[in-house]
Structures are given as structure tokens and as C-alpha cells.
Amino acid sequence: MTTDTVIQAEELRRGYAGGFEAVRGVTFSVTRGEVFALLGTNGAGKTSTVELLEGLAAPTAGQVRVFGLDPHTRRAEVRPRTGVMLQEGGFPSDLSVTETVRMWSGVTTGARPAAEVLELVGLAARASVRVKQLSGGERRRLDLALALLGRPEVLFLDEPTTGMDPEGRRDTWALVRELRAQGTTVLLTTHYLEEAEQLADRLAILHEGELVLSGTPEEVTATQPSRIRFTLPAGVPAARLPLELRAAADGQQVEIRTGRLQHDLGALLRWADAAGVALAGLDARHASLEEAFLEIARNRRHAGTGAPAHDDTMAGTR
Numbered sequence: 001m002t003t004d005t006v007i008q009a010e011e012l013r014r015g016y017a018g019g020f021e022a023v024r025g026v027t028f029s030v031t032r033g034e035v036f037a038l039l040g041t042n043g044a045g046k047t048s049t050v051e052l053l054e055g056l057a058a059p060t061a062g063q064v065r066v067f068g069l070d071p072h073t074r075r076a077e078v079r080p081r082t083g084v085m086l087q088e089g090g091f092p093s094d095l096s097v098t099e100t101v102r103m104w105s106g107v108t109t110g111a112r113p114a115a116e117v118l119e120l121v122g123l124a125a126r127a128s129v130r131v132k133q134l135s136g137g138e139r140r141r142l143d144l145a146l147a148l149l150g151r152p153e154v155l156f157l158d159e160p161t162t163g164m165d166p167e168g169r170r171d172t173w174a175l176v177r178e179l180r181a182q183g184t185t186v187l188l189t190t191h192y193l194e195e196a197e198q199l200a201d202r203l204a205i206l207h208e209g210e211l212v213l214s215g216t217p218e219e220v221t222a223t224q225p226s227r228i229r230f231t232l233p234a235g236v237p238a239a240r241l242p243l244e245l246r247a248a249a250d251g252q253q254v255e256i257r258t259g260r261l262q263h264d265l266g267a268l269l270r271w272a273d274a275a276g277v278a279l280a281g282l283d284a285r286h287a288s289l290e291e292a293f294l295e296i297a298r299n300r301r302h303a304g305t306g307a308p309a310h311d312d313t314m315a316g317t318r
């Protein structure tokens with residue numbers, strides 16, 4: 001653990017009454033000023049993990065440290081330095097937006113003024129509206145406002161943009177980037193892979209309580225093959241392609257999946273040039289995070305055991 005490590009999870013386990021183990025030996029750390037995303041299918045154990053980091057529960061085994069302290073037993077010291085945006089805010093809905101913020105200010109040390117925090121999350125124009133009259137996306141903004149009230153050093157965001165329209169989502173992303181630039185450490189869970197791709201410095205994919213892959217978005221997508229697609233002109237059979245690329249052809253349509261994008265694309269273009277062949281609809285791209293995620297989820301389902309393949313974990317895991 002370096003001095004810059006703000007969140008440290010080591011071999012975390014969490015079992016629920018009845019014996020079900022939702023978190024099964026999860027290790028990762030988050031550095032000051034970093035945005036770290038936890039991804040995973042429904043029930044993967046994201047919320048169960050985040051609750052341990054927030055100190056809402058103690059792990060069955062393993063260790064959590066936030067600012068070097070146990071967030072469960074040292075809650076009084078850790079809690080004022082963290083901001084938490086839960087999946088369901090659940091505040092009294094007869095109060096107005098400002099009244100709700102003021103109520104929370106009463107229990108927050110060093111709270112920002114209500115107007116300032118509402119401005120931050122784009123709710124200033126809705127300040128006097130009753131909470132029950134807010135849309136789902138506006139409620140998420142209010143949840144975010146409450147998480148930001150105490151100028152937290154660490155922000156836990158559990159599915160922060162669920163229910164938000166595209167504009168709300170982009171505003172929230174901009175705000176998260178701004179907070180990061182100011183040195184705030186952010187741990188978020190999300191089902192939106194674009195959100196993780198846009199925001200996360202590093203991310204981890206959980207599956208059935210185990211961390212199957214982690215690293216920068218680039219490292220994670222690099223575990224999946226890139227693709228080259230094109231259509232051969234009529235009269236040019238796939239048999240004329242360079243030998244190593246032939247297997248990828250289905251009639252005139254060709255889709256090459258490769259771990260050596262530059263090499264194979266170079267070979268293809270040199271061949272096409274030399275043979276005078278025009279490659280219609282030529283498209284070459286790295287796997288997206290979404291493709292990587294779906295592939296991992298699919299492989300895990302087929303593997304059936306949920307056991308981690310040790311070579312999955314990236315060198316970038318800390």
C-alpha cells in the first residue's frame with residue numbers, strides 16, 4: 001500500500017445469512033485522484049463490495065482500508081471524509097429540494113451552501129420543487145448533491161446516472177471529471193460501459209463475486225481481439241487473400257479477428273494494393289469495452305464454475 005493509496009481491498013469476502021457468499025476474495029486498490037469503476041452483471045457483487053468499502057458492513061474475511069483506516073470500526077473518522085451516493089436515496093419526498101439539502105447539511109460537517117451544491121449538479125432551477133415531483137434523473141442529481149455536500153475526499157457512486165437522460169449523464173460525467181481534477185477519488189459502479197470508458201482511469205470486472213479482470217480500459221479491451229471487416233469485389237474469391245487471412249472469409253464478406261491489428265491490416269493493405277483490389281466498407285477497430293465485457297461474461301457462463309483464470313488479471317492490477 002503506497003501513501004497515495006486511498007482505498008485498499010484485500011481478499012475481501014462477504015457472506016449473507018443463509019450462507020450465500022456474494023464477494024469471494026476480491027483485491028484491488030484505488031489511488032488518490034483516480035476514478036475506479038466496478039463493473040459486472042446483475043448480482044455480480046458490486047453493491048456488496050461497495051458497502052464494505054463504505055463501512056456499512058464488515059467483511060466476513062479479508063480487509064478493507066480507506067485512508068489507511070478500517071471504515072467499519074473507525075466509521076466516525078472515515079465517514080466525514082467520504083461522500084456516498086446510494087442506489088436509492090430514500091429521503092422524505094414531501095420536502096422541497098432545498099429543504100432536503102438543508103436537512104442533510106445539519107448532519108454534515110463543513111457542508112457546502114445548498115445553492116452551491118444544487119448549482120453543481122444542475123438542480124438550481126428545481127430548488128423549490130418537492131422531491132416527489134422530481135423525475136427519476138433529477139432524483140439521481142439530488143442524490144449526487146447530497147453525496148457532494150461535505151466536499152468529500154472519496155466519493156462512492158453506485159450507478160450514478162441510472163435514469164438520467166443523455167444530457168444529465170454528460171453533465172454528471174463532466175462533474176466527475178472536474179472533481180477528479182480537484183483531487184477527489186471516485187469509486188463508481190455502473191452498467192453503462194460507455195460511462196466506464198469515458199470516466200475510469202482503471203476498472204475491474206466482477207463476476208459471481210470474483211474479480212476476473214482489472215486494468216485501464218485500454219488494458220481490458222486489449223485482452224480481446226480487434227476486428228477488420230470488408231467486402232471483396234465480385235470476381236475476387238477469398239482464396240486470393242493472403243494465406244493467414246483466408247479463414248475469415250464468408251463468401252465475399254470478410255471479418256478478421258486478430259490480436260495483431262497493425263500487422264494483419266498492413267498485410268491486407270499491401271496485398272490489396274499489389275493486386276489492385278478495392279476493399280469495400282473497410283473497417284478496422286479495437287474491441288470496445290462493451291465487447292470485452294460481453295465476451296468475458298459469456299466465457300464465464302460457459303465455463304460454469306466461476307473460477308478465476310489466473311492469467312486474466314492484468315499487470316495493471318494493484
Ligand SMILES: Nc1ncnc2c1ncn2[C@@H]1O[C@H](COP(=O)(O)OP(=O)(O)OP(=O)(O)O)[C@@H](O)[C@H]1O
Pocket residue numbers: 016017020022040041042043044045046047048049
Ligand atoms: N441482504 C442480502 N441477503 C442475501 N443475499 C443478498 C443480500 N444482498 C445481496 N444479496 C445477493 O448477493 C449477490 C450480489 O448482490 P449485489 O447487490 O452486490 O450485486 P450487484 O453486482 O450490485 O448487482 P446489480 O447490478 O443488480 O445492482 C446477489 O446474488 C444478491 O442476490
